[in-house]
Amino acid sequence: MRRLVQGNEAVFLGALKAGASFFAGYPITPSSEILVLAVEHAARGPAFKFIQSEDELAAANAIIGASLAGAKSFTATSGPGFSLMQEAIGYGHQAEVPTVFVNVQRVGPATGMPTMPAQQDILQTKYGSSGDYYPLVFYPDSVEECYRYAVAAFNAAEESLSPVILLSDAFVGHLNETVNLDDIEVEVVPRSRLPLGTDKRTFTGLAHDEDGRPRTADAVVYQKWLYKVKARHEQVAARYSYFEFQANASSDTLLISYGIVSRVTAPLTSQFALFRPIRILPMLGPELRQCARNYEKIVVIEANDGQYACLVECELKRDVIRVPLLGGRINLDLAKKGLSEKLEREVS
Amino acid sequence: MFKDLLRLERFPTTWCPGCGIGQIMIQLAMVMDELGLNYTNCVIICGIGCTGRLAGYMNVDSIYTLHGRTLPVAEAVKLVNPSLKVIVVSGDGDLASIGGNHLLHATRRNPDLTVLCNNNEVYGLTGGHAGPTTPRDTKTVSSPAGASYDPLNLQNLIKAGANYFYAKTTVYHQVHLRNCLKEAIARPGFAFVDITSQCIENYGRRLGFNSAYEMLLHFRKTYKRAPEGAETLEPYEIGIVRRG
Numbered sequence: 001m002r003r004l005v006q007g008n009e010a011v012f013l014g015a016l017k018a019g020a021s022f023f024a025g026y027p028i029t030p031s032s033e034i035l036v037l038a039v040e041h042a043a044r045g046p047a048f049k050f051i052q053s054e055d056e057l058a059a060a061n062a063i064i065g066a067s068l069a070g071a072k073s074f075t076a077t078s079g080p081g082f083s084l085m086q087e088a089i090g091y092g093h094q095a096e097v098p099t100v101f102v103n104v105q106r107v108g109p110a111t112g113m114p115t116m117p118a119q120q121d122i123l124q125t126k127y128g129s130s131g132d133y134y135p136l137v138f139y140p141d142s143v144e145e146c147y148r149y150a151v152a153a154f155n156a157a158e159e160s161l162s163p164v165i166l167l168s169d170a171f172v173g174h175l176n177e178t179v180n181l182d183d184i185e186v187e188v189v190p191r192s193r194l195p196l197g198t199d200k201r202t203f204t205g206l207a208h209d210e211d212g213r214p215r216t217a218d219a220v221v222y223q224k225w226l227y228k229v230k231a232r233h234e235q236v237a238a239r240y241s242y243f244e245f246q247a248n249a250s251s252d253t254l255l256i257s258y259g260i261v262s263r264v265t266a267p268l269t270s271q272f273a274l275f276r277p278i279r280i281l282p283m284l285g286p287e288l289r290q291c292a293r294n295y296e297k298i299v300v301i302e303a304n305d306g307q308y309a310c311l312v313e314c315e316l317k318r319d320v321i322r323v324p325l326l327g328g329r330i331n332l333d334l335a336k337k338g339l340s341e342k343l344e345r346e347v348s
Numbered sequence: 349m350f351k352d353l354l355r356l357e358r359f360p361t362t363w364c365p366g367c368g369i370g371q372i373m374i375q376l377a378m379v380m381d382e383l384g385l386n387y388t389n390c391v392i393i394c395g396i397g398c399t400g401r402l403a404g405y406m407n408v409d410s411i412y413t414l415h416g417r418t419l420p421v422a423e424a425v426k427l428v429n430p431s432l433k434v435i436v437v438s439g440d441g442d443l444a445s446i447g448g449n450h451l452l453h454a455t456r457r458n459p460d461l462t463v464l465c466n467n468n469e470v471y472g473l474t475g476g477h478a479g480p481t482t483p484r485d486t487k488t489v490s491s492p493a494g495a496s497y498d499p500l501n502l503q504n505l506i507k508a509g510a511n512y513f514y515a516k517t518t519v520y521h522q523v524h525l526r527n528c529l530k531e532a533i534a535r536p537g538f539a540f541v542d543i544t545s546q547c548i549e550n551y552g553r554r555l556g557f558n559s560a561y562e563m564l565l566h567f568r569k570t571y572k573r574a575p576e577g578a579e580t581l582e583p584y585e586i587g588i589v590r591r592g
Contacts, residue, residue, distance in 0.1 A: 022428055024420075049427045054453040058420035061413065065393075065421035068411060069428035091414050196391045196409040196425060197432045200355070204404070204412035213358065214404055214412075 002180040007146045008033035008076075008173045011102055011166065013181055014150025015074055016041070016048075018188055020100070022071035024051040024062035026081060029115040030170040031104040034076035056081040060088030063099045068203055070195030072154055076102035078170075079121055080111060083128070090129030091205045092163035096229070098192060100153045102166045104173040107328050116328020117170035119259055122307040125165050126281055132226060134233040136160055136240070137281035139167040141262045143177040148184060149278065152240055155189040160236040162229075167280065169303065171260035171330065233282070242278035245291045253343065254295035256312060261302055261325060264332050268339075271347060272299075280308070283315045292316055299323060301338065303330050350374070350381035355405050362401050366560025368519040368545030369466055373402050375522065376437070376464065379529045390433040393422045395442035398473045398547075399466040402437050416447030423459045433462070433533065440467040444500050445480040454538055455509035462532045463540045465502070468547035476550035487554060503581055503589070506540045511592025513539040516581050519546060520567035524586055531588060544571070 005013070012034050015023075023038035025031075035052070042050035049071065053059040059075045066073035077085060082103045092099055105121050107113035121128075125137050136156045138149040150166055157164040202212040207222050215221040244262075246269055255272035257265045262276040275291050277284050292298055299321040300309035306322035313320040323338040339347040354377055363369050380390060387408040394403035396415035403410035413421045418436045426434045443451055443465050454461070470488060471477040477490040481502070485494035506514040513535050515528040525543060532539035546552055546563035557563045574587030581587050 022424065024424060049424075051424065051427065053420060054449055057417065058450055058453075061417035061420040062424035064413075065411065065424035066428045068409075069391075069425040069432070071428045073424075087414055088417070095411075195429065196411075197388060197429060199409055200387050200407045202404045202410045202412060205414055206412060212404070214401070 001182060002178055004176050005143050005179050005181065006033060006173075007143050007168060007175045008104065009037060010143045010146035010179070010181065011076070011150045011168065012037040014147040015100065015154065017147070017186060018072060018151040018154030020072045020074055020154060021047060022049045022063065022066035022073035023075065024053050024059040024066070024073070025075045025077065026053050026056045026059050028078045028081045030106060030173050031076040031078050031102065033173070034102060056084035057088070060085035060101070064088060064092055064095070064097050067097050067099045068196050070191070072098075072191070074100035074102060074154075076104065078104050078106045078115070079108040079118075082121055082124065086124070086128040087130075089135070089163050090131055090133060093129070093133035093135070093229070094131070094205045094207070095203045096161040097163065097203065098157035098161055099163045100150075100157055100166060101163055102168065105167065105169040113328055115170055117260060117303065117330060118328060119169055119261065119303040120307070121167070122280070122302075122304060122311070125167060126311070134230055135165055135281055136162065136233065136237055136279070137165040137167055138240070138242070138278060139259050139280040140278065141172060141259050141276065143175055144179045144181070144184065145278070146172065147179070147181050148186065151186040151188065155187065156236055156240055158189045158192040159239070160233050161192060162233065167259065169260050237279065237282050240279045241284060241287055243284050243287055244274070244276040244278065246274045248273040252296040254292050254298050256298065256300045256308070257302060258308065260330060261335075264330055265301060265335055267332060268335070268347070283311055285315055288312065288315055292318070297321060297343070299339065299342065301325065301335055350377040353377040353380055353386065353407050355407050358405055361405055363398060364549045366546065366548045367398065368468065368547070368560075369399055369402060371519045371522070372437070372464060372466055372525070372543055372545065373405060375526050375529060376435070377406065379526055379533065383530070383533060385433055385533075389431070390435065391425060393418050393425065393434065393436045395438035395447065397439040397442050397471070399437060399439040400442070416442050416445070416450065418442065419447060419450040419454045419461070419463075422461050423454070423457070426459055426461060430460070434460070435533070436461055436463040438463075438465065440465055440469065440481040441471045441479040444502060448480070451505065452508070455506055455512060458509055458511055458538045460536050461538055462535075463538070464529070465540065465542050466545050467502075467542050468545045468551060469499070470547055470551040472547040472550045476554065488551070502540070502542050507589070509538070511537060513537060513588070513590045515539070515541045515588040516544075517541065517586045518544040518567040518571050520564045521571065521586055528588060535590075537592070
């Protein structure tokens with residue numbers, strides 16, 4: 001049925017479609033609709049479980065426990081809560097636990113500007129926890145995509161045995177669009193391992209060997225483990241290489257944007273080539289290099305002070321022009337103004 | 349056989365000779381064996397610290413969680429699969445300090461969990477730093493002039509809930525400890541067993557004890573059974589208080 005659906009609601013419906021049966025969370029705007037939908041759904045029957053946690057630390061760790069106990073599980077939060085969840089995300093990578101963390105971004109740092117939209121958690125998503133890890137991250141820009149990539153996030157979590165992040169922002173989360181989610185065909189990946197109470201395994205945040213036995217002073221075992229996990233993440237990421245590219249033979253500039261900013265910059269298609277990463281992390285290396293090849297200038301326009309731009313620079317090994325949209329003001333006029341200033345020509 | 353519940357191929361454990369955790373683990377294994385708990389119906393969830401390593405020494409599915417996060421993990425496991433007996437084993441620092449907020453809220457929600465707190469009054473694994481249960485004036489690595497504050501009153505914290513189960517026992521009182529474990533596991537709800545235990549290497553020696561044995565004798569001398577029907581345990585009383 002075609003109906004008006006909100007971005008956050010689409011994330012929740014996508015999670016259900018993917019087979020999620022456990023949600024734990026702590027209320028925080030602009031993500032709270034997901035928590036409310038979860039408690040409403042839990043009230044409909046015992047198949048779906050819900051915990052409103054005492055804090056984000058509890059929520060993040062509860063979804064890890066729930067996943068190991070047999071439920072596909074997720075939480076939803078925003079920047080400050082996401083910061084509190086970072087240690088658990090690292091744990092999920094070390095203990096190899098599939099879960100999904102939804103981060104509906106707002107302006108930070110700390111309490112920042114509650115609750116203006118931002119995209120300021122890109123680097124936190126990539127590097128926020130301790131140690132080396134390789135998170136898989138999706139960033140939709142429409143209500144339909146919220147649904148589609150929520151399912152993808154759960155699938156990628158099972159395949160990579162890790163916490164997968166679904167990024168959104170206050171605008172995408174609160175966007176209302178008419179969609180028919182029933183018509184969207186998605187594939188659902190089943191659970192990747194048996195639940196607790198079936199074997200004699202130890203799931204641990206310690207470095208460990210294949211039997212789960214702690215190996216805290218063996219560099220060889222550690223390196224073997226890390227590279228095995230890294231290779232697994234790269235293989236899984238390759239199956240989800242989602243992006244959008246609109247070439248423009250008459251332009252010398254590739255404009256990169258994602259999430260809500262890509263909706264804002266869409267009208268600029270006649271003046272620029274446009275690239276939009278959807279599986280935003282790990283970086284879309286070959287795809288990005290291919291798309292950027294024919295353009296003299298690379299511009300990243302984003303609602304932060306150049307976080308993704310810095311990753312693009314690293315990937316392409318080329319200078320990247322940054323156009324930040326800060327303080328929650330994200331609109332086409334500001335985008336044009338910023339582009340005109342940085343490119344030293346009139347962008348209209 | 350209770351030994352079937354122990355992962356003997358991973359022995360010797362990382363624990364120092366004389367440590368109390370091994371005694372708690374053996375009593376737990378004996379009680380589990382008696383109650384028919386095994387890898388098909390029971391999971392063990394541990395936190396960080398010396399006590400946390402217990403997870404890897406038992407022949408059931410287990411989780412060695414982040415520091416302080418045993419209770420949120422355990423609550424979720426129990427909610428997803430209520431047929432499992434979920435036993436949390438962790439230290440006083442993990443449960444009462446870094447995980448204190450979860451403990452507070454667990455008393456409110458009363459989930460069906462059995463919690464064993466290896467209470468050695470110190471952060472043993474980090475080298476003997478004062479913790480939330482270190483008695484006032486006790487000298488430790490991080491309290492060279494003596495601990496500045498009174499310890500957290502775990503009994504009162506647990507009793508903040510409408511319904512509660514709090515047992516106090518020690519590693520010396522093995523039969524009492526075993527009975528406490530049995531009653532805690534049988535209770536449908538949040539059952540907290542506060543087990544005074546000896547950390548000889550990073551605590552006891554600095555306090556003048558020459559061996560773990562001396563610490564155990566000290567427990568025998570100082571701890572007495574609470575009177576029958578007591579509603580509150582006085583300091584150095586072992587027993588169980590409950591409501592609901």
